Amino acid sequence: MTQKLPGSKDIPPAGVTWKSATEYKTGDWRSKRPVRDDEKCTRCLICWIFCPDAAISWDGKNIQFDMNYCKGCGICAEECPVKCIDMEDE
Amino acid sequence: MKPMPAKQILMGINGDEAVAYAAKHALVDVCAAYPITPQTIIVEKFAEFVANGEVETEFVRVESEHSALSACLGASAAGARTFTASAANGIELMHEVIFLTSSIRQPVVMAVADRSPSGPINIHGDQTVSLAQRDTGWIMIYCENSQEAYDSTLQAFRIGEHPDVQLPVMTMLDGFVLTHTLENVYLLKDADAHKFVGRRQPMMITIDGKQVPLKLDPKTPITIGPLQLFDYYMESKLQHSEAMEKARPVVTQINNEWAQLTGRKYGDGYLQPFKVTDADAVILTTGSSAGTARFVTRQLRAQGKKVGLLKLRTFRPFPDKKIAKLLADVPVVGIFERTHTTGSLGGPLFNEVRSALYDLDTRPTILGYYGGLGGRDVTPDHFRTIYKELLKIKDTGKSPRNPIKYITVRK
Ligand code: SF4
Ligand code: SF4
Numbered sequence: 001m002t003q004k005l006p007g008s009k010d011i012p013p014a015g016v017t018w019k020s021a022t023e024y025k026t027g028d029w030r031s032k033r034p035v036r037d038d039e040k041c042t043r044c045l046i047c048w049i050f051c052p053d054a055a056i057s058w059d060g061k062n063i064q065f066d067m068n069y070c071k072g073c074g075i076c077a078e079e080c081p082v083k084c085i086d087m088e089d090e
Numbered sequence: 091m092k093p094m095p096a097k098q099i100l101m102g103i104n105g106d107e108a109v110a111y112a113a114k115h116a117l118v119d120v121c122a123a124y125p126i127t128p129q130t131i132i133v134e135k136f137a138e139f140v141a142n143g144e145v146e147t148e149f150v151r152v153e154s155e156h157s158a159l160s161a162c163l164g165a166s167a168a169g170a171r172t173f174t175a176s177a178a179n180g181i182e183l184m185h186e187v188i189f190l191t192s193s194i195r196q197p198v199v200m201a202v203a204d205r206s207p208s209g210p211i212n213i214h215g216d217q218t219v220s221l222a223q224r225d226t227g228w229i230m231i232y233c234e235n236s237q238e239a240y241d242s243t244l245q246a247f248r249i250g251e252h253p254d255v256q257l258p259v260m261t262m263l264d265g266f267v268l269t270h271t272l273e274n275v276y277l278l279k280d281a282d283a284h285k286f287v288g289r290r291q292p293m294m295i296t297i298d299g300k301q302v303p304l305k306l307d308p309k310t311p312i313t314i315g316p317l318q319l320f321d322y323y324m325e326s327k328l329q330h331s332e333a334m335e336k337a338r339p340v341v342t343q344i345n346n347e348w349a350q351l352t353g354r355k356y357g358d359g360y361l362q363p364f365k366v367t368d369a370d371a372v373i374l375t376t377g378s379s380a381g382t383a384r385f386v387t388r389q390l391r392a393q394g395k396k397v398g399l400l401k402l403r404t405f406r407p408f409p410d411k412k413i414a415k416l417l418a419d420v421p422v423v424g425i426f427e428r429t430h431t432t433g434s435l436g437g438p439l440f441n442e443v444r445s446a447l448y449d450l451d452t453r454p455t456i457l458g459y460y461g462g463l464g465g466r467d468v469t470p471d472h473f474r475t476i477y478k479e480l481l482k483i484k485d486t487g488k489s490p491r492n493p494i495k496y497i498t499v500r501k
Binding site: 005006007008011012013014015016017018019020021024 | 194195304311313325333
């Protein structure tokens, strides 16, 4: 180990962490990423509904994947009716 | 001058009802529970108190015990004083959450109406299930009678919520023998009970030099129960152990405070020795069996036999040093346990007591007895048989090759 980690006396009880869970980035173990073809996309928003991680955002015009949270599960690609999402290797 | 104990109300109730009264007196904020024999009366009675408006508790009806303790854990993390009760297969189903509750340091109080686990299917009393929770990191108190069940349940909130401790507490009462048997029980008056138990204060922790409560609060967002892998898991376990060590004096302190208030005291909170000092043979046991064993001990003493009883009340934290001190000069010790372990030398009580005595210069001869399993009656004859055997070993100096025995088993 390169870095010395704090011991039991220095860490908070029960492993409590100071931040709210919204501040953790949990998408770093994704092995595939969704790539969407914007031309083919019909904005039906089925992917937006199905994403189990709420990692797809819709601002009324554009669809975006939030790579801080996307787990690469591929549900969006599977559900897209026009098959415009490809799952590419990370 | 000894302070006068508070005036109390004598009621004819069973052990389950006694626990329900204790939960009512503890002003529990949230109770989530699922009924299971022989615990059912606890939640039934408590639900009645809630329905009648006698206590302001959020009663959460859940579909299983796993959910019951999960709901309690969540409520407790939000700062609520939380209570639940279960038994046997219900405890087995919540086993996962039992570990979580203690590792997240939530002082939930749970009454366990001790009943044998299924396998073979059975609904009667023994202590197999509760003793199987020995590694879950909870404080564990075994009750001898319904009075002690009431007393210990109220004490449990004070012990678990103590700022140095912050751990969940299980109080065990033997299925049917205590849960369903009418007994005269002294209950505190509401005001006295409320004063004793107080209100739950959340543990304070330091964040960036600032003190914040260890509870889910949008004003001071924290994450409770995060993933702790190989990098922090062991450090948290060490912390947990230290909290359990800090609970040691607290158990005694609360037991003493209770004695001042009610006039009832359970030894030092851990052990209640009865005629142990000069004894040739001592039986160590726990729960309602201790009452039966005391009866026999008194009888045999009247006949001039030097026998003694050591009742173990608090199993976690385990009073190993106290046991070693009390049994140091006793020649023969028999441990009676209402649980069963296969493929090991004796059950958990036998093992832990025997290990506690290992460092003594001269160790007693120690025998382990399995009995009262699956609700088989624990009778005075059990203890007469055990004492007879122990005294014979003392007299002849010959100990059996196999120290593990069954009481009343047909071969
Ligand atoms: S791959 Fe899965 S997590 Fe990522 S955007 Fe698609 S549905 Fe959401
Ligand atoms: S499901 Fe496919 S077509 Fe529909 S919005 Fe999502 S990417 Fe576009």
